[in-house]
Amino acid sequence: MVFPPLREELQGLAPYGAPQVSLERAPVQLNTNENPYGPSPACADDVAEAVRAAATTLNRYPDREHVELRAALAAYLSRDTEPTRGYAIDPAQVWAANGSNEVMLQLLQAFGGPGRRALSFAPTYSMYPEYARDTATEWVQGRREDDFTLDLDAARALVLEQRPSVVLLPSPNNPTGTALAPEAVGVLCEAAASYEPCGLVVIDEAYGEFRRAGTPSALELLPEHRNLVVTRTMSKAFALAGARLGYLAADPAICDAIRVVRLPYHLSAVTQAVALAALRHAPELLGRVDDLRAERDRTVASLRAKGLTVADSDANFVLFGRFADRHATWEQLLERGVLVRETGPEGWLRVSVGTPEEMMAFDAALDEVLALDSPQTPLTPPTPPTQEVSSR
16 A cells, blocks of 8 residues: 555655755855845834734735735836836736745646646756646756757747747746847747747746846836746845745736636735835845846856856856766865755756855865866766756
8 A cells, every 4th residue: 555645746756955054064055046135124124014014914814916015016027117118017917926936836727737738948947847747737848058048949949849838938047047048038929829829938037137237128028928927036136035925927817817726815914014015125135136246257257267167147146067076076065164056967066146255265165176176077068957946
């Protein structure tokens, strides 16, 4: 007798989760792409007051449509569309959930399922195939180029061949940090709209605020493509990973469809209050984004100066390699108190961008490790990624 009677396709699988190491063992934690700068005392006080006010109403269910929060998120997103395209995001175009992980799962629940396909291009965020698995959606995976960019002709051809219901594309990509070419969104949206029922193209901008100057957001193209969905999170640039708030912008009909699969009152009153308070402090919370961009670019230059291969990054992390035994390198860094991620194609490691002090510690630890290690292996075409962990 098999117990518990777990679904056959889930038997033997390990739960999704990153290695958790104590601060005593690894004082420098650069493995989950968190913002190293927490909210100020003024912001924390506002959050605390908002939560206290919400606490007086916890005998009642929260606003299941999170109307006030959607309006605030729409106003925030409009900063990316009004200066360049002259239009504002409407609250009816916005939907929020407990992290962009739940947003993605809801999209697959509503638009995937048996007899439907979801598609992406590896290496990419490894939760995508898990969303497909959990919703009984067939998973199809294309390949990125050796430099982790997307061959648009090949990508378009694969979409037309496979006719997926959902195309999942992060920009910047995780774990490589690669931004999509500006023309990619339009090309893939048109391809996915050319068959019936049409497919959705989901551009995952979890790290969108960290993109380099001149890299547009896919939000700008929402008026042109009804099948475009752009997802964001407050976990990264907003330094709100502990609050678990993700959201999307799309055609209002897509938001309406998600209501069918959402759990009742899925966003707690406390979560809504915290997110609204954080949005009131957006200039402050986003004020460190430029610092993190500069530290990222310095880290890329430093790693390349060490003779390592480094992927171009528009995110708050850097993928670097290649190591003949990356697990040994990971362990040697951990022995020196620095925790990074063993993720992406074989031979690569990923480091989140921390404070200057944390990055100096990483730099010094890596110098020690490289002095011990054998020469790096030549760069070869990427192999399928291992499990990537970074909650959205």
